[in-house]
Amino acid sequence: MNNLDPLLDAQDADAAPAAVPAPAGHPPVLRTLIRREFWEHRSLWIAPLCVAIALLVIAIIGKVSFDSSLATLPEQRRAVFGMSMAYWALPQFVTLGIITWMYAGDCLYTERKDRSILFWKSMPVSDTLTVLSKVLVVMVIVPLGIYAVSALTTLLLSGITLIRAWQDHAGDAFWDLGTWLRIQGISLVAVVAGVLWFSPITAFLLLLSAWARRSVQLWVFLPPLILMMLEQVALGTHHVLNILEYRLGSVFTHGLAAPGPDGAADPHLTLNLLFVNVDPLPAFANVDMWLGVGVAALLIVATIRIRQYRDDT
Amino acid sequence: MTAVIEARGLRKSYGSNRALEDVTFSVAPGRIVGMIGANGAGKTTALKAILGLTSFEGDLTVLGRNPRTQRDDLMTDVSFIADVAVLSRWLKVSQALDYVAGVHPRFNRARAEEFLRKTDMKMNSRVRELSRGMVTQLHLALILAIDARLLVLDEPTLGLDLLYRRQFYDTLLNDYFDKGRTILLTTHQVEEIEHLLTDVLFLRQGRVTLSAPVDTLAEQYVQLTVGPDQVARARALRPFYEREIFGRVAMFFEGQPLATLAPLGDVRTPSIADLFVAKMQAP
Numbered sequence: 001m002n003n004l005d006p007l008l009d010a011q012d013a014d015a016a017p018a019a020v021p022a023p024a025g026h027p028p029v030l031r032t033l034i035r036r037e038f039w040e041h042r043s044l045w046i047a048p049l050c051v052a053i054a055l056l057v058i059a060i061i062g063k064v065s066f067d068s069s070l071a072t073l074p075e076q077r078r079a080v081f082g083m084s085m086a087y088w089a090l091p092q093f094v095t096l097g098i099i100t101w102m103y104a105g106d107c108l109y110t111e112r113k114d115r116s117i118l119f120w121k122s123m124p125v126s127d128t129l130t131v132l133s134k135v136l137v138v139m140v141i142v143p144l145g146i147y148a149v150s151a152l153t154t155l156l157l158s159g160i161t162l163i164r165a166w167q168d169h170a171g172d173a174f175w176d177l178g179t180w181l182r183i184q185g186i187s188l189v190a191v192v193a194g195v196l197w198f199s200p201i202t203a204f205l206l207l208l209s210a211w212a213r214r215s216v217q218l219w220v221f222l223p224p225l226i227l228m229m230l231e232q233v234a235l236g237t238h239h240v241l242n243i244l245e246y247r248l249g250s251v252f253t254h255g256l257a258a259p260g261p262d263g264a265a266d267p268h269l270t271l272n273l274l275f276v277n278v279d280p281l282p283a284f285a286n287v288d289m290w291l292g293v294g295v296a297a298l299l300i301v302a303t304i305r306i307r308q309y310r311d312d313t
Numbered sequence: 314m315t316a317v318i319e320a321r322g323l324r325k326s327y328g329s330n331r332a333l334e335d336v337t338f339s340v341a342p343g344r345i346v347g348m349i350g351a352n353g354a355g356k357t358t359a360l361k362a363i364l365g366l367t368s369f370e371g372d373l374t375v376l377g378r379n380p381r382t383q384r385d386d387l388m389t390d391v392s393f394i395a396d397v398a399v400l401s402r403w404l405k406v407s408q409a410l411d412y413v414a415g416v417h418p419r420f421n422r423a424r425a426e427e428f429l430r431k432t433d434m435k436m437n438s439r440v441r442e443l444s445r446g447m448v449t450q451l452h453l454a455l456i457l458a459i460d461a462r463l464l465v466l467d468e469p470t471l472g473l474d475l476l477y478r479r480q481f482y483d484t485l486l487n488d489y490f491d492k493g494r495t496i497l498l499t500t501h502q503v504e505e506i507e508h509l510l511t512d513v514l515f516l517r518q519g520r521v522t523l524s525a526p527v528d529t530l531a532e533q534y535v536q537l538t539v540g541p542d543q544v545a546r547a548r549a550l551r552p553f554y555e556r557e558i559f560g561r562v563a564m565f566f567e568g569q570p571l572a573t574l575a576p577l578g579d580v581r582t583p584s585i586a587d588l589f590v591a592k593m594q595a596p
Contacts, residue, residue: 032415039408040401116401119452121366122393123416126385308384311366312399 029125033133034141040110041103044137048146051095052153055088059160082179085154089187092150093194100138100198104205105216107134108307115312127307131206135300138202139195147191151184186280193283200292201247203299210306247292315377317342317463317495318363322371325358325519332358333369334519340512342462344526345496349503349589350516356499359516360467363497364393376462389418392461394452396471402441406434406451413455425458428488446477453481457489464489466498470505478502482509507585515592522592531582535566539578547577554591565591 038044108131111117120130158175165174195202205220212219227240283289316339323336332355340346350356361367363375365384373380378387400409406429414422432450440448449469456464470478486509490496500506513530515523525533538561539547548555550573552564565583566574574580583591 029416032412035415036408036412039405040403111401114401115395115399116404118366118393118395118399119401121384122364122388122391122395123413124385124388124418125416129385309368311361312395 030129030133030136033125033130034137037107037134037137041107043099044103044142045145047095047099048092048149051091052149055091055153056156056160059157077174078176078179081174081176082183085158085180085183086187088154088157089150089183092146092153093191096143096146096191099142100202101205103142104134104138104202105209105220107138108206108210108303108310109208109212109216112310112312117310118312121311128304131210131300131304131307134206135203138206139199143191143195147188150187154180154183190280193280193289196293197247197283197289198292199296200299203296203303207299207303207306210303210310246288315342316340316374317344317376318497319374320359320363320371321373323359323362323373324370325355325362325367331519333362336371336516336519336521338514338521338524340495340497342495343492344511345490345509346498346512346514347503347506347510347585348497348499348514348516349585350499351593353518354516355519356516357467360465360497360499364388364391364465390461391463391465392456392459393465394449394456394467394469396468400440400448400452402439404440405436406438406440407436409440409451409455410436413459417459419460420455421458421460425454428454428457428484445472446474449473449477449481453484457484462494464494464496466496466500468500469498470500470502478505482506485509503586503589504584510585513585515589517593523588527585530585530588533567534583534588535569535571535574535580536583536587537564537566537574537578537580538562539564543577547574550574554595556591563587565595 111120158180162175205216208216208219224240224244228238228244231237231240318338318340320339321337323333325331325333332353336355336359348356348359358367358369362369362373363380365380365387368381375387376390380387404412410422410425413420413425429451432447432454434443434447434451440451443451453469470481473481482505485496498506507527510527512526513523514521537547537552538558540561544562547562547564550566550569552566555562555564557563561578565588571580
C-alpha cells in the first residue's frame with residue numbers, strides 16, 4: 001500500500017462499511033462552503049465596496065457639507081444630521097436588494113448549467129448544508145456585511161464634512177454620536193425586518209434557481225403574471241396583485257412608517273418628529289411578517305429536496 | 314467478501330426512454346472494472362445511480378450504504394471524476410485545494426500539492442485559463458489525494474490528447490491503485506484501457522450483456538478465424554457473431570471447447586474491444 005494516510009491500512013477492505021470519521025465538526029465545513037460562495041459571487045463583496053467608494057468620492061469631489069439652515073434648534077439639527085446619515089445609507093440598501101435578487105436566482109442554477117454540480121456533489125457535503133450555506137450568505141452575512149460597510153461609510157462621510165467645515169468654513173460642523181448610534185440602531189433593526197419581510201421572495205428565488213432548467217428570471221415573473229391574468233379573467237378580482245403589492249412594498253409603508261404627527265403644522269417639527277418616532281419594531285409585531293418567514297422556511301426545505309434530486313441535466 | 318457495489322434489478326426511465334432495465338451486477342473490492350457500452354447504453358445513468366445523483370428503482374448498495382439517501386456520507390469513501398469540463402471556470406487552483414481541504418476529512422493536501430508541483434500550473438490560475446488537459450490534471454490531483462475506497466471515472470479522458478490520456482492512466486495505476494481500492498470506469502477508448510482492467514461489464518440498451526473477470530474470458534470466449542473452406546463447418550458450431558476480414562471470417566464463440574474449434578482455423582482469446590463489438594452487434 002502506498003497511501004500516506006494510515007486510515008486505509010487500518011481498514012479491512014472486506015469489512016463492512018467502516019464508521020466514517022466524522023467530518024471535523026460542522027463549523028469548518030460550513031465556513032468553507034460560505035467562502036466558496038464569495039469566491040464564485042464576487043459581486044457580493046465588490047458591489048458594496050464600490051458603492052462605498054463612489055459615495056466617498058462624491059462626498060470629496062462634490063463638496064457635500066452639512067447644511068443646518070433648515071434647522072436651528074439642537075433637536076432639529078440632530079434630526080437633519082440623522083436624516084442625512086440615513087440618506088447616505090440608502091444606496092447601500094438598494095445595492096443589497098439588487099445583489100440579493102441576483103445571487104438568490106443564480107446560486108443553485110449556475111452549478112447545473114456549467115455541470116460543476118457533479119464536482120460539488122462528489123464531495124461529502126449534504127444538500128441541506130449546501131443550501132443552508134447559501135441561505136446564510138444571502139439572509140445573514142451579506143445584509144449584515146452591507147450594514148457594517150454602510151455604517152462605516154457614514155462615519156467616513158461625517159469625517160469628510162467635518163474636515164471640510166473646519167478647513168473651508170463651508171457648511172456647519174455637526175456631529176452627534178447619540179443620533180448616529182440611534183440611526184445605526186434603527187437601520188440595523190430595519191435591515192433585519194427587511195430581510196425577514198422579503199424572505200419568502202428570496203426563498204422563492206432560491207427554489208427557482210434549484211429547479212428551473214433554464215432562465216430563472218423568466219420563471220420569477222411568469223407564474224405571478226399568469227396567475228394575475230387568470231384571476232382577472234376568471235374572477236375579475238385582484239387578490240394576487242394585492243398580495244404581491246403588499247409583500248413587495250409594504251414593509252416600508254406599513255411596517256416602518258412613523259406615526260403621523262397630530263396636527264403638526266410646523267415643518268421643522270414634522271422633520272423632528274419623523275426621526276424621533278421612526279421605529280421599525282412594530283414590523284416584528286406584524287403577523288404577516290412571521291407568516292412570510294414560515295413560507296420562506298417551507299420554500300427552503302423544498303429547495304433542499306429539489307437539490308437532492310438534481311444533477312447536471 | 315463484501316461487495317463494494319451490489320446492484321439488483323436496477324431500473325430507470327427518462328419519460329418513455331428506458332435507460333436501465335433490470336441491471337444486476339456486483340463489484341468486488343480491489344478490482345478495476347470497465348463499464349463498456351455504446352452511447353445511450355445506460356453507463357452514465359448507472360454511474361449516477363451509484364453516486365446518488367439520480368433516482369432509480371431496484372436495490373443498490375455502495376459500500377454498504379444507500380447512495381440515494383446517504384450520498385454525503387458515501388462521498389467520504391467514494392471519489393468521482395465525470396469528464397474534464399466539470400470544475401467551475403471561476404475556481405482558482407488554490408481555491409480548489411482550500412475547498413476540498415475544508416470539506417473532505419480524507420483529503421491530503423500535501424499530496425495534491427506535490428502532484429501539482431510536477432505540472433506547470435500556477436496556484437493563482439483560474440480553471441477558465443487552463444487547457445483541458447491541465448483541468449484534468451487538477452481534478453486528478455484533488456481526487457488522488459483523497460483516501461477513497463471507490464473511485465468512479467466517467468469518460469475521464471474525453472477530449473484529451475494521447476499524451477495526457479497515457480499520463481492519466483499511468484498516474485492512476487502507479488500512484489493510486491492498490492488492493493484496498495476499487496475503480497469503476499467508463500470510456501469509449503476501450504483499446505487504451507483494456508490492459509489495466511481486471512473486470513468488464515458490458516451494457517447494451519440498459520441491460521448487462523456481460524459481467525466477468527478479464528482472466529476468465531479466455532475460458533469462455535474464443536475467436537476463431539477460418540478460411541472460406543471451413544466456414545460452413547465452423548458456422549454449424551453456432552458462433553454468436555461473425556465478421557469478414559480480408560477474405561477470412563472471424564467467428565466468436567461462447568462456451569465452445571477450444572479443442573473443438575482449434576482444428577478449424579486460428580483460435581485466440583478475443584480482445585475486449587473485439588468482444589465488445591461482437592456482443593453489441595450480435596442479434
